[in-house]
Amino acid sequence: MTATKCAVCQSPASQKCAKCFVTAYCSREHQKQHWKTHRSECSPYRVCHSAELGRYLEASRDIAAGEIIIRDTPLLVGPKQVTIPICLGCFTPVDGSYSCTLCGWPLCSPECEKIVLHYPECQLSRNRPVKVQVNKFMQVNQMYECITPLRCLWLKENDPGKWTTLNQMESHLERRVNTDVHEVNQANVVDFMQQYLRILNYSEEEIHRMCGVIDVNGFEIPGPNVIGLYGKACLLEHTCIPNSSRTFDTHLNIIIRATVNISKGEHITTSYTDPMWGTANRQLHLRTSKYFKCTCDRCKDATEMGTHLSSLKCSQCPSGLVLPSPTPLSPEAWICGSCSVSLILDQVDGYLKQTGEKLICLKDSPLAASEAFLKTTTTKLSDNHYYRTDVKLALAQLYGRPGAHNRQELKDLPKELLERKETLCREVLALADIFCPGLSRIRGLLKYELQSSLMEKHRRLPKKLKTSAAGKALMKESVELLNEATVILKMESPMQDEYQLALQAESDLANLQYALGKKR
Numbered sequence: 037m038t039a040t041k042c043a044v045c046q047s048p049a050s051q052k053c054a055k056c057f058v059t060a061y062c063s064r065e066h067q068k069q070h071w072k073t074h075r076s077e078c079s080p081y082r083v084c085h086s087a088e089l090g091r092y093l094e095a096s097r098d099i100a101a102g103e104i105i106i107r108d109t110p111l112l113v114g115p116k117q118v119t120i121p122i123c124l125g126c127f128t129p130v131d132g133s134y135s136c137t138l139c140g141w142p143l144c145s146p147e148c149e150k151i152v153l154h155y156p157e158c159q160l161s162r163n164r165p166v167k168v169q170v171n172k173f174m175q176v177n178q179m180y181e182c183i184t185p186l187r188c189l190w191l192k193e194n195d196p197g198k199w200t201t202l203n204q205m206e207s208h209l210e211r212r213v214n215t216d217v218h219e220v221n222q223a224n225v226v227d228f229m230q231q232y233l234r235i236l237n238y239s240e241e242e243i244h245r246m247c248g249v250i251d252v253n254g255f256e257i258p259g260p261n262v263i264g265l266y267g268k269a270c271l272l273e274h275t276c277i278p279n280s281s282r283t284f285d286t287h288l289n290i291i292i293r294a295t296v297n298i299s300k301g302e303h304i305t306t307s308y309t310d311p312m313w314g315t316a317n318r319q320l321h322l323r324t325s326k327y328f329k330c331t332c333d334r335c336k337d338a339t340e341m342g343t344h345l346s347s348l349k350c351s352q353c354p355s356g357l358v359l360p361s362p363t364p365l366s367p368e369a370w371i372c373g374s375c376s377v378s379l380i381l382d383q384v385d386g387y388l389k390q391t392g393e394k395l396i397c398l399k400d401s402p403l404a405a406s407e408a409f410l411k412t413t414t415t416k417l418s419d420n421h422y423y424r425t426d427v428k429l430a431l432a433q434l435y436g437r438p439g440a441h442n443r444q445e446l447k448d449l450p451k452e453l454l455e456r457k458e459t460l461c462r463e464v465l466a467l468a469d470i471f472c473p474g475l476s477r478i479r480g481l482l483k484y485e486l487q488s489s490l491m492e493k494h495r496r497l498p499k500k501l502k503t504s505a506a507g508k509a510l511m512k513e514s515v516e517l518l519n520e521a522t523v524i525l526k527m528e529s530p531m532q533d534e535y536q537l538a539l540q541a542e543s544d545l546a547n548l549q550y551a552l553g554k555k556r
């Protein structure tokens with residue numbers, strides 16, 4: 037990532053731009069000469085290092101919300117470790133009807149055989165006396181666990197620059213040894229590569245290191261079951277209230293944008309987990325897959341910035357909330373803030389596990405089952421509890437969207453359900469404002485849903501009320517929400533459903549503006 041050649045004359049460079057710390061020069065004269073070109077591209081970040089975080093990114097100047105901070109091409113992309121058989125050229129599911137004529141790995145067509153992405157495993161799998169044979173389709177197949185590590189290892193001989201970048205990435209290998217994940221990788225990646233594919237030119241340690249690099253640094257690309265490794269974006273540190281968002285373009289480049297204004301000197305952060313999860317779940321995910329303990333302000337605060345996203349309701353006193361104590365980072369018990377009643381950890385974990393299982397069953401049930409879940413959990417979970425918020429988010433999006441179990445269109449939704457949609461949108465949006473502030477995807481989605489319910493409410497007003505002060509305020513709020521939703525969702529990748537919603541929002545906005553213009 038760090039340039040070592042002068043950006044002007046390509047000779048060895050000893051000085052770097054003091055703003056971005058990325059572009060390098062051999063002399064002050066060449067730096068001055070280059071400034072006219074460099075000014076517009078001067079990176080808005082610099083790479084820093086600390087004992088706690090390792091490498092991280094800091095804003096080298098003020099960055100405005102919405103600005104692109106990083107646009108990074110992948111070092112490599114490959115299937116996620118756990119996947120059904122997919123084409124190793126275009127990543128669509130395969131059924132075995134076509135296989136690579138050179139190596140035997142299933143592909144979807146002869147065209148995909150020519151896709152360069154497939155070269156690494158194709159070349160490396162040819163040591164076998166007979167071609168690779170895959171027999172299990174449409175179900176998770178462990179044979180694919182070796183593909184992305186192989187694509188990393190192949191760079192050793194074929195692209196030393198990328199190989200160096202991969203080896204600078206954190207693998208946490210020493211912490212993975214003797215864990216379940218290491219054991220599984222030994223069997224499904226190392227042994228499989230050495231015994232089945234007969235690939236013997238990489239050490240066991242190198243293979244395990246690449247498995248670690250993928251787990252710690254890989255970005256899941258939405259949609260095609262694919263993970264990507266990116267040399268710059270991997271330097272983003274985690275916080276539980278991030279100031280950037282990520283999306284991918286159709287070439288699988290990653291795009292990191294500021295979701296809020298970031299001042300010069302502030303760290304640029306992302307979230308490795310879902311910011312709408314509660315602290316215990318975020319901590320568990322970070323500990324077991326990224327190998328660190330997050331100590332951000334949110335994680336240290338048992339109330340999660342006053343939202344009580346993880347709190348329970350006390351069964352012994354009317355308004356008490358039960359919180360992890362003495363700190364959510366290492367709880368020893370859960371204690372009511374009002375009456376001090378104490379619950380042991382196993383009791384809380386057991387109840388949450390049971391409730392989580394009920395929540396999973398709601399996925400294909402009628403919306404009334406989700407409402408019943410909210411009703412029954414109201415005495416035990418805080419109003420904003422993450423389980424309840426998860427259900428509210430789903431309901432906020434599903435009310436007014438026709439589908440299974442006779443789900444109705446917005447125009448047919450009974451008045452009380454239209455109001456319910458509005459309430460749910462507002463409740464979840466208030467939490468997203470705190471945990472995913474600014475131009476985040478979830479806020480864009482919720483703003484779109486909220487405006488649709490307000491617009492429908494306005495449509496149902498009697499004619500004379502439409503032009504009353506209340507009617508106008510309703511329309512004004514809807515238009516503002518639609519505008520904001522369009523701006524946010526338009527930043528999404530065209531591969532994402534949200535982008536389609538952005539196009540819908542844009543067309544709704546144009547129609548609305550036309551209609552309003554006509555009325556004036």
Ligand SMILES: C[S@@+](CC[C@H](N)C(=O)[O-])C[C@H]1O[C@@H](n2cnc3c(N)ncnc32)[C@H](O)[C@@H]1O
Nearest residue numbers: 089090091205206252253270271273274326328
């Ligand atoms: C994707 S890498 C980030 C770049 C990494 N710091 C480096 O030097 O290559 C993820 C790793 O960075 C470290 N890290 C990121 N965010 C952190 C945080 N908030 N607290 C502590 N460590 C963090 C952890 O070691 C984590 O496994």
